[in-house]
Amino acid sequence: MAEAVTNVLLCGIGGQGVLTAAEILAETALELGHDVKKTEVAGMAQRGGVVTSHLRFGAKVYSPSIPPGEADILLAFELAEGLRWIDHLRPKGVALINTLRVVPPVVSTGLFNYPADPLADIRKAGIDMRAIDAGGIAKELGNVRLVNTVMLGAVADFLPLPAEKVKAVLTRRFAARRPEMAEANTKAFEAGRAASRQAQPVPA
Amino acid sequence: MNARPQPQAGTRLLLSGNEAVARAVWEAGVRVAAAYPGTPATEMLETLTTYPDLVAQWGVNEKVSLEVAIGAALAGARSFTALKQVGLNVAADALMSQTLAGVRAGLVIAAADDVGLSSSQNEQDSRFWGRFGHLPILEPADAQEAYEMTLAAYEISEQFETPVILRMTTRVCHVKSLTTVGQRREAPAKGAFTHDPMRWVLVPATARRRQPVQVERDKAMAAASENSPLNFAIAGSDKRIGFVTSGPGFLNVREAFPNAPVFKLGFSYPPPIEKIRAFAKGVERIVVVEETEKLLETELMAAGIACTGKAILPASGELAPEILAPAIAKLLGEPVPVRKATPAAQQVFPRPPTMCVGCPHLGAYYTLARLRRQVTIAGDIGCYTLGALHPWKALDTTTCMGASLTMALGLDKGRSPEDQDKGIVAVIGDSTFLHMGMQGLLNLTYNKGNVTVLILDNHTVGMTGGQDHPGTGKDAYGMAAPRVDFPKLVEALGVNPERIKVVNPYLMPVLFKTLKEEIAIPEVSVIITNQPCVLIEDFERFAPYQVVEKDCTGCGNCLNTGCPAILVRKRETVTKNNRPQELAFVDIDMSGCTGCGLCVETCGPDAIKRMAPIAKGGHHHG
Numbered sequence: 001m002a003e004a005v006t007n008v009l010l011c012g013i014g015g016q017g018v019l020t021a022a023e024i025l026a027e028t029a030l031e032l033g034h035d036v037k038k039t040e041v042a043g044m045a046q047r048g049g050v051v052t053s054h055l056r057f058g059a060k061v062y063s064p065s066i067p068p069g070e071a072d073i074l075l076a077f078e079l080a081e082g083l084r085w086i087d088h089l090r091p092k093g094v095a096l097i098n099t100l101r102v103v104p105p106v107v108s109t110g111l112f113n114y115p116a117d118p119l120a121d122i123r124k125a126g127i128d129m130r131a132i133d134a135g136g137i138a139k140e141l142g143n144v145r146l147v148n149t150v151m152l153g154a155v156a157d158f159l160p161l162p163a164e165k166v167k168a169v170l171t172r173r174f175a176a177r178r179p180e181m182a183e184a185n186t187k188a189f190e191a192g193r194a195a196s197r198q199a200q201p202v203p204a
Numbered sequence: 205m206n207a208r209p210q211p212q213a214g215t216r217l218l219l220s221g222n223e224a225v226a227r228a229v230w231e232a233g234v235r236v237a238a239a240y241p242g243t244p245a246t247e248m249l250e251t252l253t254t255y256p257d258l259v260a261q262w263g264v265n266e267k268v269s270l271e272v273a274i275g276a277a278l279a280g281a282r283s284f285t286a287l288k289q290v291g292l293n294v295a296a297d298a299l300m301s302q303t304l305a306g307v308r309a310g311l312v313i314a315a316a317d318d319v320g321l322s323s324s325q326n327e328q329d330s331r332f333w334g335r336f337g338h339l340p341i342l343e344p345a346d347a348q349e350a351y352e353m354t355l356a357a358y359e360i361s362e363q364f365e366t367p368v369i370l371r372m373t374t375r376v377c378h379v380k381s382l383t384t385v386g387q388r389r390e391a392p393a394k395g396a397f398t399h400d401p402m403r404w405v406l407v408p409a410t411a412r413r414r415q416p417v418q419v420e421r422d423k424a425m426a427a428a429s430e431n432s433p434l435n436f437a438i439a440g441s442d443k444r445i446g447f448v449t450s451g452p453g454f455l456n457v458r459e460a461f462p463n464a465p466v467f468k469l470g471f472s473y474p475p476p477i478e479k480i481r482a483f484a485k486g487v488e489r490i491v492v493v494e495e496t497e498k499l500l501e502t503e504l505m506a507a508g509i510a511c512t513g514k515a516i517l518p519a520s521g522e523l524a525p526e527i528l529a530p531a532i533a534k535l536l537g538e539p540v541p542v543r544k545a546t547p548a549a550q551q552v553f554p555r556p557p558t559m560c561v562g563c564p565h566l567g568a569y570y571t572l573a574r575l576r577r578q579v580t581i582a583g584d585i586g587c588y589t590l591g592a593l594h595p596w597k598a599l600d601t602t603t604c605m606g607a608s609l610t611m612a613l614g615l616d617k618g619r620s621p622e623d624q625d626k627g628i629v630a631v632i633g634d635s636t637f638l639h640m641g642m643q644g645l646l647n648l649t650y651n652k653g654n655v656t657v658l659i660l661d662n663h664t665v666g667m668t669g670g671q672d673h674p675g676t677g678k679d680a681y682g683m684a685a686p687r688v689d690f691p692k693l694v695e696a697l698g699v700n701p702e703r704i705k706v707v708n709p710y711l712m713p714v715l716f717k718t719l720k721e722e723i724a725i726p727e728v729s730v731i732i733t734n735q736p737c738v739l740i741e742d743f744e745r746f747a748p749y750q751v752v753e754k755d756c757t758g759c760g761n762c763l764n765t766g767c768p769a770i771l772v773r774k775r776e777t778v779t780k781n782n783r784p785q786e787l788a789f790v791d792i793d794m795s796g797c798t799g800c801g802l803c804v805e806t807c808g809p810d811a812i813k814r815m816a817p818i819a820k821g822g823h824h825h826g
Contacts, residue, residue, distance in 0.1 A: 013555060023218075026380060030218050037346070040220065040378040048768055049557035063459035064346070064379040064452075067526040069543040084552040091546055104555050108772045109595055109763045110788060112553035125546045144795075 005058035006160055007066040011085045012077030013102055014048050017148040021075070022053035024152060028161050028169045029057035037064040048104060050081065075155050077134075077147070078102050083118040086125050095127055096154045096196055098134040098147070130154070130199035137191050146188035153192025163193065207256035213387035221376035222286075224347035224383045225314055226251035228354035229284045232310070233391030234258055236276035238269040240639060241668035242288035243323040244377035245316035249286055250671070253680050257388065262673060262680045265605070265639040266291035270298045270313065274367075277307040278404060280394030282358055286314040289328050290604065294640070296333075301406050302367060303337040304414040306421075309394050310361035312354060316372040319452075319495045320522045323667075325585065325604065327520055329497040330371050334473030338418050340364065340425055341473035342434065343371045343450040347383045350376055353470060355386075356434060360471075362392070363428070364421055371472075373495060375452040375522065426474040434470025437483045444536060446487030448480055448500065448511065453493040453523050460525035461532070475500055477507045484509050491535070493528065496520050559590050561769040562745075562798030564662055564735035567709035569596035570765045570802070571716045572629065572658075579627040579723060580615055584608035584641070586633040587666040587737075595764050599631065606640025608632045613644075613653040627656060627723035634661040635673045638688065642697060645730070649698030654726045656719065660709070661690055662737040670740050694730045709733035712805050738798060746799025748815050749792055755811030758787030762803040762812070769796040770803060 008025060012018040019040055026038045034057040054066045068088050074095040076082030082097035089095060097119070107114050115121060122129050132154045138146040152170060156163035167189050174182045210230070211217055219227065225248050229237060237260045239249035252260040263269030266287040276283035287295060292315050299313070315333070318324035334341035342357050344350040350372065357368040402410050429435060440446075442463040449457050450469040457466055467483045469475065484490050492501040492513035501513040516531045517523060530540045559565055569591040572581060576598060583589055583599035584607065592599035601611055612630035619626070632641045637659050648655055665671040672678040677687030691704050703722065707715050715733070722729035736742040753773075762770050769792055776787040792803070794815060804812045 014557070023380075026218055030216075030382065036218060036380075036382060038218070038380040039375070040380065048555070048560070050555045061381075062455040063525050064375060064381070064455070065522075065524055067524065067543075069546065080552050081555075087546050089546040093546065103771055104553070105558055105763075105766055105768050105770075106556065106594065107553055108768075108770060108788075108790075109760075110772070110775065110786065111594060115552065127546055 005056055005061055006073075007071045008055040008073045008075060008155075008159070009066055009071040009085060009088050010053040010055065010075045010077070011081045012051055013081065014051050016051070016077045018051045018053050018077055021077075021148050021152055022055050024170050024173060025055055025155075025159070025161070025166065026057070027173075028166045029055075031169065032161060032165065034058055035061045037061045039064045050084070052085065073155060073158055075151060077151060079118045080115055083115060083121055086122055086127070089125075089127055091127070093127055094158050095122060095129040096151070096158070097122065097129060097131050098151055099131050100135045100147070130196050132192065132195050132199060134192065134195075137195060138188060141184060141188055141191060143184060146184060149185045149188035150192035150195070153189035154196035156189070156193055157196065208254045210255065211385060213385065216382050216384050218380050219347045219351070219383040220247065220378055220380045221344065221347045221350040221372060222247035222378070223251050224351040225286070225354050225370065225372070226255065227383070227385050228351045229312070230255040230258060231386050231388045232355055232358045233282055233389055234284050234358075235281035235391075236273060237261070237284040237286075238263045238272040239286045240264065240266050240269055240291060241665050241671045242266075242291050242316075243668055244318060244374040245286045245288045245291070245314065245372070246668045246671065247377070248314055249680065252284075260680050262671060264674060266295040267298055270295040273311055273313075274298060274302050274307065277309045277311040277367075279397050280309050282310045282391040284312050284314070286316070288324065289315060289317045289330050290324060290326065291315075292330055292333060293328075294605065299333065299367065300337055301411075303339055304411055304418060305404055305406055306365040307361065307367055308365070308397075309391060310358035311367040312357045312361060312370055313367055314354075314370045314372055316374070316377050317496070319373040319375065322374055325602065327496055329495075329499065330369065331473060331499050332497070333369055335499070338422055339366060339473070340368045340429075340471065341371050342368060342470060343472045344376055344470070345450075345452050345454045346376060346379060347381045349470065351383050351385065353434065358391070360428070364425055366421065371451070373451055422474065426477075429471045429474050430476045430479055432471040432476070435472075435476045435479055436468055437479075438466045438468065440465035443487045445489055445491050445532065446483060447491050447493055448483070448504070449493040450500070451495060453495055456523055456525050456528055457493050460528045469500070472500070475503055477503070477509070480504060481507070481509055484511075491516070491532065493517065493523050495523055556593060557590060558593075558768055559587060559766060560738045561767055561793075561796045562738050562800040562802070563587070563767075564709045564733060564737070565591065565660055566765050566767055567712050567715060567802050568631070568658060568660055568733055569598050570806070571712050571719060572596065572598040572631070573764065574716065575627070575719060575723070579629050580623070581629045581631060582608040582612040582615060584630075584632040584636050585667075586636050588631060588633055588660050591631065595766050605636055606632070606644050609641055609644030609648050609655070609657060612655040612657075613648050613651060616654050617651075628654065629656045629658060629719075629723065631658045631660065633666070634659060634663065634675045634690070635665040638674055642693070645694060645699070645728075646697045649728050653728055655728055656722045657728065657730045658719075659690060659694075659730060659732045661732050661734055663742055664737045664740045666737045666739070670737065690732050694732075699728055699730050703727060703729040705729070705731045706734050707731055709735055710800050710802055712802065743798075746801075746814075748794040748797030748799050749801070749804065749812050750794055750815050751791055752811045752813055753789075755809050756789050757809050757811070758789045759808060760786075760788040760790075761806040761808065762790060763788060765802050765806060767803060769793040
């Protein structure tokens with residue numbers, strides 16, 4: 001596989017803003033002169049199904065998909081989804097996992113069980129895993145819709161992209177679309193950064 | 205949407221394949237674009253509504269959209285249509301004849317194949333249409349190529365006076381990558397449409413005259429393909445295998461085998477056989493990497509170029525690097541590479557797509573599920589196809605757009621003695637009804653079927669993300685347009701006015717009673733549900749409901765609505781009449797609840813109560 005390509009796998013469920021977060025990271029990489037490819041999953045996945053976005057950037061990117069075992073970073077917007085995609089990480093990869101649980105109807109109606117302790121299962125994989133209570137942080141900041149920004153902040157210091165640049169792209173996006181949210185987003189971004197720094201990495 | 209200022213020529217943009225095609229369609233000077241939504245093609249037409257200088261419109265189906273584009277191309281305007289693979293089946297009648305007559309101005313058909321089946325009922329390979337219809341096929345691998353090949357497609361279309369198929373796949377449509385764009389140029393003027401019945405009126409005599417033209421065109425296109433810069437070889441140091449590939453397969457080959465020689469096809473039909481033959485001489489063996497059918501491989505074999513492909517690669521789905529690498533290692537007799545991945549976690553529950561919280565279809569399917577044993581239910585294509593799944597399990601068939609009504613007639617007329625007392629129900633959405641259901645309903649009334657038709661009118665094309673159609677009162681730009689009146693329409697199609705009922709699907713007792721009555725009457729009935737999709741502007745949210753914990757008996761009835769906002773708080777097994785009984789005590793996710801009240805109707809002990817209105821965004825999800 002080509003060297004110097006960074007693979008970021010974002011995962012979650014339909015409606016969580018996974019694709020928007022991937023878009024912001026992709027724009028950042030683009031502005032820094034990287035070749036970028038980013039997949040989008042649409043169609044039936046919009047209806048509460050599993051959503052992933054594969055983001056690849058570097059000098060030259062061919063295939064848009066991250067092969068299993070090649071992701072450098074896993075950014076999971078939901079706990080069980082983090083567990084589902086953990087085998088896409090390379091052995092020394094980093095996983096940033098939002099501890100939010102979203103229980104689907106197949107679990108509610110008793111067909112399947114939600115794993116009792118997904119974090120423990122992820123830890124067993126022996127990777128650098130950091131659990132982020134993005135929902136709690138967003139709630140403290142007064143708006144649960146800031147969850148995505150918290151997660152972007154959480155991943156910012158693990159990317160080969162300057163965190164300040166990610167923040168600038170994020171801020172600009174909100175300045176254009178929702179100026180009243182720009183300041184709250186900046187705060188959420190910094191809170192996410194702090195949370196992932198403080199989160200205890202589990203040694204491999 | 206209205207025309208927006210567009211980025212300057214030379215700008216590098218992060219575009220999806222669909223957005224890149226739209227940009228190139230605009231730059232090519234196209235004046236008419238028509239399409240019906242379908243994943244993964246939808247965003248091509250959607251994006252075109254943001255460009256000036258052209259007319260972009262939603263057609264009621266793919267056939268009418270292609271015919272509009274054909275008409276425009278005969279009038280002298282470059283034109284465009286986009287459709288998904290199964291959409292081209294619908295449009296094929298127009299395609300297969302117009303290919304004989306050809307076009308005046310350029311006509312490009314972007315056909316998007318859902319390789320990997322992310323949102324389709326089959327995985328057919330649209331490259332067949334090139335062989336079938338004597339049409340050129342261009343196959344981009346990413347957004348930059350989609351942009352460039354769309355521009356090239358208009359040149360080829362006008363050079364050979366034929367429609368051109370731009371073959372996209374999900375991985376081209378929905379992958380964003382860097383694209384350098386240019387500027388709009390007016391297309392070459394074609395002058396006024398002139399009366400030329402020998403060309404444009406296809407009857408046996410004229411069609412016969414066009415057949416030799418088509419044969420000559422085939423030869424000329426094959427020569428053009430041999431010389432096209434879209435077909436080229438890339439040198440490589442490891443000559444044990446030379447890959448011949450097209451579309452996203454090319455990127456996957458480059459990713460997995462950076463040192464291998466590659467022949468890349470962009471103008472993939474007619475294939476540049478001699479160019480590939482020359483390429484084959486410089487390598488030890490040829491492997492064809494094509495998604496998804498064995499088309500190119502068969503043609504190379506027929507031309508006497510030894511190769512392999514589908515004997516060692518999967519016959520369906522995407523040919524990703526992790527699929528190619530072990531197959532090629534095996535072919536070379538090398539050890540299969542073992543990836544040093546993080547170990548897989550335990551099996552995580554599936555998270556199938558589901559209907560939304562408060563979806564009006566929930567009421568329809570909860571009601572149909574209660575009638576399950578008395579009816580056979582023919583389904584159709586849309587969000588409501590999900591009604592086949594747990595907990596409703598309320599569909600027996602789904603085949604293609606519009607097939608609910610027609611297959612229902614067949615189920616009625618062909619019923620066995622055991623099924624004499626069964627009701628036959630056809631379930632179809634508003635947009636699907638307008639796409640291909642109207643003919644089926646007319647056929648049903650004309651042939652005196654005993655079928656109850658349920659039209660789930662949620663005022664949008666839901667599955668593809670909420671596009672407009674003639675039943676929404678808005679056009680592709682969101683501007684006011686004539687709105688079809690469904691009761692009048694079905695009456696005009698022969699349904700007895702007394703057998704046409706409009707019902708609010710959230711009032712399940714009314715819907716249940718209406719369905720029972722209409723199923724019992726041995727003629728065609730049409731029940732139209734009239735509440736909007738929860739994802740469109742017309743939808744109104746109300747204060748959410750909550751479960752009074754002490755009153756919930758754990759019966760689990762409300763879970764049978766399938767509403768994702770109803771969550772199980774705890775489970776218990778009790779013994780009742782010496783039998784174990786599973787109880788599920790519930791909660792409602794109040795941040796998601798739309799206050800539709802469906803679950804209230806299912807709650808025996810009346811344990812679900814409406815909350816006072818809450819401030820927006822004030823509740824934590826989950």
